[in-house]
Amino acid sequence: MEPLQTQGISLPRLGLGTFRLQGDACRAAVESALGLGYRHIDTAEMYGNEEAIGAAIAASGLARGDLHVTTKVWHENLAPDAIRRAFDASLNKLGLDRVDLYLVHWPSRNMNLPAIFETLMKLKQEGRTRAIGVANFNLALLKTVVEEIGAPIACNQVEYHVMLDQTPLRRYLGARSIPLVAYCPLAQGRVASDETLMAIGRKHGASAAQVALKWLLDQDGVAAIPKASRSESKKANLDALHVGLDDEDIKAIAALPKDKRCVNPAFAPVWD
Template sequence: MDAIETKGVSIPRLGLGTFRMPGLSAQPVVESALSLGYRHIDTAAMYENEAAVGTAIASSGIHRRELFVTTKVWHDQLAPEALQRSFAASLEKLKMDYVDLFLVHWPSADMDIAATLTAMERLREHGYARAIGVCNFNMPMIRRVVEEIQVPIAVHQIEYHPYLSQAPMLQYLRARGIALTAYAPLAQGRAASDPVLQSIGRKHNVSASQVAIAWLLCQEGVIAIPKAAKIESQTSNLSATAVNLDEEDLALIAAFPKDQRYVNPPFACDWTASV
């Protein structure tokens, strides 16, 4: 599995997303993924499955140092003391002494970005999180974290797939050695039935979903964490790492409309802000 080196950690470029796998339903999913060779597992306090993820990892027999585990704090817990309590609860549920990556899941309108990121940096300095980062920040927020607050974030996790451009953000992150983790990389299932992606897939004897993942992974600095509950889907996603798209394929995907955002809750930030 290829990996990205960023801020002192090595992150496998394909991970398993566990959104909408609440409670015990996540345990057999994570167990099968680990048995297939996945070593990057993404969870969050809001997913309500950290305990199941931790149990699956503990029973896998895989040494903790061989795994990369991400969790996140919800947007109503971003005050420093609340964040620390949320993080401690996550560690307890995961049955771990540390996580590899700890992220702000969503920003909130009233958050003190400096105070939140400083509290996260303290967790990193004390070894409880090997790296820290954010999710769903717009460009002004990212610029403030990197240029003003100067906290060394390793990752920005955002929605990214063939129907949504993240070109300005990706360019900014690349220039600063920060990885972009793509969630909803299959556009919440839409990629599977896309006729253009299916046509490219036939050319390579793979599925449209594998083409979408391959498109992400051929880009410098990009990680993908598709959700896959079935072992067949997990296997298919792993196989996408071996798909080599050519210039003709990339041109076809580049011609897609790139303004389709499918994850936009009421508390999301202003995506159009660019200053």
């Protein structure tokens, strides 16, 4: 599957999410992912696992240019000086001289968006991150960043799966060739027991989760970062790339309810 090209970087369509993976278990999960062929690793300051991921990357022996690494700044650290401190700490823990993508993890109520993006742009100009972007930005915030500030964002990372509609956001991003990176692409495991997805899976010799993942990856401009600690799950997610969904399958998936949001903390923006 061809990677997505965005703001001068090449973003593999399928990555490994690492939220809640910690310590040795995280290191082992990332090492096995890299061994299986994953080349896109997603982490964040808040996950507390950048050190373990850095150790896995170092142990892999992969050339730095062959690997895409995303990390994020937490919403409590969005003042310019705090962003720099958080970025330096992340880079240090990862043991890297640069990351490929640095994201604002969540918006905050009182953030100064122009100041945030001025700081992020400087980090990009210094070559310490190859690209910048956002996560969990709703349409109104996205429009401010793209249209008013003119920030060259490389993606918006949001919750997206067969049980949650993101059509307005996807249309806006698509019209501007900005990728949508889907986290929780398997709805925190809920897709596995969905009767419709299971039936489609039986037809193709695939699991319900593989069907749900391929549905996302078949969409223009969409990447997905399922979390998986077990090697079997990581391999199954890679194998989802070979599932071929037909028009009947797409129609059946379109008919599923699309109102299930799994991640909605108190500090989340008002969703569109």
